[in-house]
Amino acid sequence: MKKFPLNNVASSGIAIGTAFVAQGVDLSPIGGDIAPDEAEDQIAAFVRARDESLAQIGVLAETNDIFKAHLDLARSSSLYNGVVDKIRVKHKNAQQALKEMEGSLAARFESLPDPYLRERATDIRDICGRIMANLKGVSLNIFDSINEDSIIIARDLTPSDTTMMDFSKVKGFITALGGVTSHTCIIARSLGLPAAVGQGNVMENITHGQFIILDGEQNFAILDPDEATIAEYRTKIAENAELAEALKKTANLPATTTDGHTVEIFANVGSIADTVAAKENGATGIGLFRTEFLYMEGKDFPSEDEQFAVYKECADIFGDAPIIIRTLDIGGDKALPYFTFPTEENPFLGWRAIRMCLERQDVFKTQLRALLRASAFGNIHIMYPMIISLEEYRAANALLDECKRELTAEGIAYNANIPTGIMIETPASVMIAEDFAREAGFFSIGTNDLTQYMLAVDRGNDKISQMYDSFHPSVLRAIKHVIDAGAKHGKMVGMCGEFAADKKAMKLLLGMGLHEFSVSPMDIPALKDRIRAASYAEVKDFAQEVLVKPTLAEIKGMLQ
Ligand code: PEP
Ligand code: MG
Numbered sequence: 438m439k440k441f442p443l444n445n446v447a448s449s450g451i452a453i454g455t456a457f458v459a460q461g462v463d464l465s466p467i468g469g470d471i472a473p474d475e476a477e478d479q480i481a482a483f484v485r486a487r488d489e490s491l492a493q494i495g496v497l498a499e500t501n502d503i504f505k506a507h508l509d510l511a512r513s514s515s516l517y518n519g520v521v522d523k524i525r526v527k528h529k530n531a532q533q534a535l536k537e538m539e540g541s542l543a544a545r546f547e548s549l550p551d552p553y554l555r556e557r558a559t560d561i562r563d564i565c566g567r568i569m570a571n572l573k574g575v576s577l578n579i580f581d582s583i584n585e586d587s588i589i590i591a592r593d594l595t596p597s598d599t600t601m602m603d604f605s606k607v608k609g610f611i612t613a614l615g616g617v618t619s620h621t622c623i624i625a626r627s628l629g630l631p632a633a634v635g636q637g638n639v640m641e642n643i644t645h646g647q648f649i650i651l652d653g654e655q656n657f658a659i660l661d662p663d664e665a666t667i668a669e670y671r672t673k674i675a676e677n678a679e680l681a682e683a684l685k686k687t688a689n690l691p692a693t694t695t696d697g698h699t700v701e702i703f704a705n706v707g708s709i710a711d712t713v714a715a716k717e718n719g720a721t722g723i724g725l726f727r728t729e730f731l732y733m734e735g736k737d738f739p740s741e742d743e744q745f746a747v748y749k750e751c752a753d754i755f756g757d758a759p760i761i762i763r764t765l766d767i768g769g770d771k772a773l774p775y776f777t778f779p780t781e782e783n784p785f786l787g788w789r790a791i792r793m794c795l796e797r798q799d800v801f802k803t804q805l806r807a808l809l810r811a812s813a814f815g816n817i818h819i820m821y822p823m824i825i826s827l828e829e830y831r832a833a834n835a836l837l838d839e840c841k842r843e844l845t846a847e848g849i850a851y852n853a854n855i856p857t858g859i860m861i862e863t864p865a866s867v868m869i870a871e872d873f874a875r876e877a878g879f880f881s882i883g884t885n886d887l888t889q890y891m892l893a894v895d896r897g898n899d900k901i902s903q904m905y906d907s908f909h910p911s912v913l914r915a916i917k918h919v920i921d922a923g924a925k926h927g928k929m930v931g932m933c934g935e936f937a938a939d940k941k942a943m944k945l946l947l948g949m950g951l952h953e954f955s956v957s958p959m960d961i962p963a964l965k966d967r968i969r970a971a972s973y974a975e976v977k978d979f980a981q982e983v984l985v986k987p988t989l990a991e992i993k994g995m996l997q
Contacts, residue, residue, distance in 0.1 A: 438666065441642060441658040443611070443633040445902050447622035449653040450631040451674050452609030453667065454586035458645040459594075462579055464569045466532035471524070479524045483531040486571035487511060493567065504736060510557070511564045516542065532572055539565035559775075583607065588651050590643050594621045595772070604628055609651040611639050611658065616897040616905065619770055623935070627711060629959040633658075635899025684962035688719030692954075692965045698973035700947065702965050703761070703955040705933055712751050714958040719965060722759040724881060724955020725820070725933035726751065728804065729767050737775050738800055744807035752815025759816050761881065761931075761955075763860065764804055764833075766790045766822035770897050785886075785895065790823035795832055805840045812852035819857045820881060825865035827872060833857070862886035862934070867915045870922035880923050881955065884934025888912050907936040908992050910984075913945070917984055920950045931955055941996045943967050948980025 471479060491511055498504035510516070516538060523534035539562060546558035570577045578601045580589075586608050591598075593614040599621060610625055615634035625632035631653030643649065643660060650659040650670050659666060693699040703724030704715030708731075715723060731739050731747060751760050767773060768789025781787040794801035808819055821833045834857055844851050861867060862883030873880070888907045889896040896905060906912075916932070923930035931953030936942050938956035946954065947968060956964055979995075986992045 438663050439660045441639075441660055443636060443651075443653075443656045443658060445617055445635040445899060446631070446633045446653045446656050447617040447619075448625040448630060448632040450609075450629060451654060451670055451677065452586075452588055452631050452651040453670055453674070454588045454608045454649065454651075456590050456643045456645060456647045456649050457580075457583055457587040457607075458640060458643065459579055459589055459591040459598075462570065462575060462577055464566050464573070466530070466536045466569070467573070468530045469533045471528050471530045473528060475530075476525050476528070479531040479534075480521055482572060483520055483524070483535065483568075486531070486568050487517070489571045490564065490567045493571075494564070506557075507560055507564055510560055511568070516564075532569065535565055535569055535572065539569075580607070588649055590639055590645075592640060599624050604630070609653070610634075611636055611643070611651065613637055613639050614899060616895070616899055616902050617935075619897050623705075623957075624707075626935070626938075627705070627707070627957045627959065629957075635902055637899070681959075681962070684966055685718065687969075688717075688962040688965060690719075690965065690969065691721075692968040694947070694968060694971050694973040694976075696973050698947075700951065700968065701931070701953040702961055702968075703759075703931065703933075703953055704958045704961060705955050706751075706958070709747060709750050709754075711958060712754050715961070716754055718958045718961040720958065720961055722761070722816075722953075723751065723755060724761055724931050724953055726760065726762040728763060728765055729771050732765060732767065732773055733771070735775075738773075738803065741803045741807045741810075744804060745810045748808055748811035748817065749814050752811055752817060755815060757816050759818055761818040761820050761858070761879075761933075762808055763820045763822055764791070764808075765794055765800065768793060785889065785897075791821050791829055791833060792823065795829065795836075798836060801833075802836060802840055805837050806844065809837070809840055809844055809851035809855065810849060812855045813850040817852070817855060818879065819855060820860060820879075821857070822860045822883070823862060823886070824859040824873075825863045827869070827876065830857075830859055830873065830877060858928075860886075860933075861919050863890055864915070867891075867919055870919045871925065874922045874926035874928050877928065879929040880919060880931065881953075882916055882919055882930065882932040882934060884912065884916070884932060884936035887915065887934065888936070891915055906989060907934070907939070907942070908996070909989050910987055910992060913949075913984060913992070916946070916951075917949050917980075920952075923952075924950060929953060938964065940967070944971060944976045945980050945983055945996075947971060947973065948976035948978070949984075950977075 494504050494507045494511060498508055519538040520534045523529045523537055543558040543561045547555055549555050580602045583606045587606055588609045589607055591612050593612055594610060609630050610632040612634045613636055622632050622634055631651050647660055650662050691699050692702045701721050703722040704720035705725045706712045706715055706723055707727040748762060768778060769785045779788060808817060811817055824830055856878035858877050858879035860883045861880050884907050885896060888905060891912050892909055894901050894905045920930045929952055932951055933955040937954045938960045983992055983995055
């Protein structure tokens, strides 16, 4: 039994399971040259693997058009003839022949002047990778083989990696890289799984198959625990579950303080499943729908109809309650599998979110039209991310107006008065918050990004993660400034950054006058419970005292 300290715990809780040390799938060919009389067997193996791949792609193509093009490429005579030729004439085995053909076909596409055709090189690699996996008898989804309670140990995990996991078996994550507000951590929190990130040498210290306990409450992992320790932790897990169940019973009560001040507790979601969970856990609205997850799942930008269906379903679940849907916030640490971002020195300061949308108006307008159409069915609010200027806000609204005119001309219903608001997540928007408050419908403070930009500390960099702290006096005063600016002009100010769910921040945020807290569905019952136990008069005084403290150390001292 050995304790392994964890410094960056991004999502608390306890998990027990077998370590699954995630290594990439090895798609390199095994063997090379063959004797001439082996050729026909190798061709048969290739054809079998190709047909298996065609069947798999066929299933994917039922729900996603992009795979229809993959079917054509996989069936193409150039791929078949090329591979067969290399096996029969050059005496290569099927795996080697396929690898060589993948290289030459991809290079052929990459050399074309048309950007659309150049992109097909990625499709070729995708298809050949799938055929290779079938030839080698390995699964493309490395998490496929998980068949018992497991804790994933990985160098890094992307949000798309998490889409491949079966969460009835995956119980927690520990990664070598990443910061606590990376999107993988946000996903872990939304699932209620413990996660520790930026743990440096974790891959070297935990072996595949080793039994471990991940204690995200006391911040360590126990490797090879003894029976007594396992039993003790199983009891803790059961107690936590009981507590969560008990809290759920009061989840639908309003978040009203002991002296009668009520705030809204909304949910941060990224899918319909999250939206259902939000409703079950007592959310009175959706404070942030991260639409980028819809864009990450597919093989191409989601169509207007596909998006409309999701937004409408959300509206159906929440009735008249507000649903704040954020327009595409891609870039930074969020990539799309089918879209190549320019290589940038500083992606978090680069061509992302609203900056990309205002340029790629085709992509943006598709989303705005889908949101408008869904607004006929519920109380949908549109929120723009990463705004730094009134010009951007007005430009986004101008495109929204263009979409409204188009829909009117097409005779399609929408809410002409759909509210639009902004994320406050840049120092620029904080400084001119009063000007925004005159024009924008509402604010939601995104402390994940605001903290990194206020402090100039990369939210994903584990080397400086101890400097990333939303209790820094500059961040707290920025938040207060924004809340006051909104109040002055009668605009709702919410917070959808992870700070809204911080147990120690609750008194402070409530006392500063925050009107809406938007947190993971799982965090809602406990947050409501804490607010119901608080006195508004007391937390207001407390917040005033904290806000004048000039150092983080003094602030932390007051919060103890
Ligand atoms: C934020 O920056 O606080 C936020 C909520 O947005 P995201 O985490 O998606 O960048
Ligand atoms: Mg953000």
